[in-house]
Amino acid sequence: xxxxxxxxxxxxxxxxIVLSQNVNADLIQSKLKFKNQIDTILSIDxxxxxxxxxxxxxxxxxxxxxxxNSIFRDRFKFRRTKFKKGFDFSDNVYNDKFYMATVKSYHPxxxxxxxxxxxxxxxxxxxxxxxxxxSYHKGLSYIRQDSIYNGxxxxxxxxxxVDFTLTKFSGITNFQNTEFKEKVIxxxxxxxxxxxxxxxxxxxxxxxxxxxxPDSLFFDGIKNIKTPIDFSYVNTEKTKNGYCNVxxxxxxxxxxxxxxxxxxxxFNETDRIETKKIxxxxxxxxxxxxxxxxxxxxxxxxYKSYKNNTDHPTFGKxxxxxxxxWWDYGYDKNRIFIWSFxxxxxxxxxxxxLLYRKIxxxxxxxxxxxHKLLSKKxxxxxxxxxxxTGYLFFGLKFEVENLKYKNLTLTFYLFFIYITGLxxxxxxxxLIIKL
Numbered sequence: 001x002x003x004x005x006x007x008x009x010x011x012x013x014x015x016x017i018v019l020s021q022n023v024n025a026d027l028i029q030s031k032l033k034f035k036n037q038i039d040t041i042l043s044i045d046x047x048x049x050x051x052x053x054x055x056x057x058x059x060x061x062x063x064x065x066x067x068x069n070s071i072f073r074d075r076f077k078f079r080r081t082k083f084k085k086g087f088d089f090s091d092n093v094y095n096d097k098f099y100m101a102t103v104k105s106y107h108p109x110x111x112x113x114x115x116x117x118x119x120x121x122x123x124x125x126x127x128x129x130x131x132x133x134x135s136y137h138k139g140l141s142y143i144r145q146d147s148i149y150n151g152x153x154x155x156x157x158x159x160x161x162v163d164f165t166l167t168k169f170s171g172i173t174n175f176q177n178t179e180f181k182e183k184v185i186x187x188x189x190x191x192x193x194x195x196x197x198x199x200x201x202x203x204x205x206x207x208x209x210x211x212x213x214p215d216s217l218f219f220d221g222i223k224n225i226k227t228p229i230d231f232s233y234v235n236t237e238k239t240k241n242g243y244c245n246v247x248x249x250x251x252x253x254x255x256x257x258x259x260x261x262x263x264x265x266x267f268n269e270t271d272r273i274e275t276k277k278i279x280x281x282x283x284x285x286x287x288x289x290x291x292x293x294x295x296x297x298x299x300x301x302x303y304k305s306y307k308n309n310t311d312h313p314t315f316g317k318x319x320x321x322x323x324x325x326w327w328d329y330g331y332d333k334n335r336i337f338i339w340s341f342x343x344x345x346x347x348x349x350x351x352x353x354l355l356y357r358k359i360x361x362x363x364x365x366x367x368x369x370x371h372k373l374l375s376k377k378x379x380x381x382x383x384x385x386x387x388x389t390g391y392l393f394f395g396l397k398f399e400v401e402n403l404k405y406k407n408l409t410l411t412f413y414l415f416f417i418y419i420t421g422l423x424x425x426x427x428x429x430x431l432i433i434k435l
Contacts, residue, residue, distance in 0.1 A: 054077035056079060085107050099121045127147070130150065164184075168190045179203075180200070220247045220250050
């Protein structure tokens with residue numbers, strides 16, 4: 001009779017006995033159909049465990065593993081465990097060390113709303129749709145050498161140092177509204193697709209040495225930056241375009257050391273034109289203060305293009321086109337001479353045709369000076385065109401009385417040559433004076 005009672009009691013309390021003592025590979029096997037394989041749904045929630053909980057290794061969990069709303073007084077340790085349908089360890093309190101290493105989960109896995117009173121370690125694991133949001137880390141946190149796809153860390157608080165060394169983040173990595181009380185270490189990390197730090201807080205150092213940034217970095221709304229953040233040692237070689245698109249709206253840009261040669265700005269849809277201009281100007285100051293010559297050049301040209309389009313709504317694109325091709329927004333002033341010479345040649349060719357057709361002198365232009373000069377000797381048409389065009393293009397005074405007004409289109413054409421020449425002369429004179 002006693003034997004029957006003991007047997008019934010063991011059957012009823014088996015799940016609690018397994019996890020309240022030492023859930024290693026040997027103990028779990030007593031519940032398995034195959035060696036080291038759990039093929040039934042395992043759900044043990046709302047418990048208090050006073051002893052070590054975990055697996056020692058080489059365990060495969062076929063179904064979803066739920067172990068939430070619980071308190072763990074002793075160590076929590078899972079090693080070399082594969083969760084084929086994910087796990088849910090959310091809303092737990094870990095009074096002692098939390099340790100997961102070489103764990104694999106190919107379905108959503110969660111530590112959401114968990115509290116870690118001491119050291120939290122996640123090492124060399126592969127996690128898909130990993131949720132660590134709204135968690136509290138009162139001790140040191142080590143999330144190293146992992147591969148995390150769609151990692152959610154938002155609204156979490158790290159009270160001590162957190163180390164993400166060598167972890168690869170794919171998909172969307174979300175640190176939105178996360179508070180880092182102490183040092184944050186990203187060393188040799190790889191970020192793919194997108195990383196979000198919107199409205200996060202950095203009360204100590206943020207190290208980003210030798211990190212590969214993603215295509216998009218949301219670094220907006222960050223006002224609490226105690227220590228300047230240095231982006232000098234990141235690389236953007238793995239991005240689609242060779243640079244990282246970054247949003248900085250509402251962030252204290254003066255606390256960033258960022259070379260724009262590796263970044264490009266983008267904005268929130270709600271950002272106004274004046275707000276965008278302020279961001280451009282503050283980031284230009286960062287480039288100048290830190291000696292980022294190439295970064296300043298790229299950003300300055302981008303800012304000038306933006307102002308051309310916003311300050312001139314009607315002809316902004318045309319104005320920007322001219323500013324770009326004419327002298328590369330002031331960064332290639334030698335183009336002025338090249339374009340001036342090319343414009344002069346274009347007008348020479350047009351005027352040669354007009355002279356050949358005997359249109360220019362007969363219907364439009366009647367200059368006594370030109371007639372006197374050209375009548376002394378018989379010149380080829382092209383030479384006459386060179387003289388006539390030079391007289392109009394490089395002449396500082398346009399003699400209106402020399403016009404016949406028999407053809408208004410050609411009359412306006414001559415005015416156009418004269419005005420274009422004046423603009424070219426003004427630019428060239430200004431450039432020579434500043435040499």
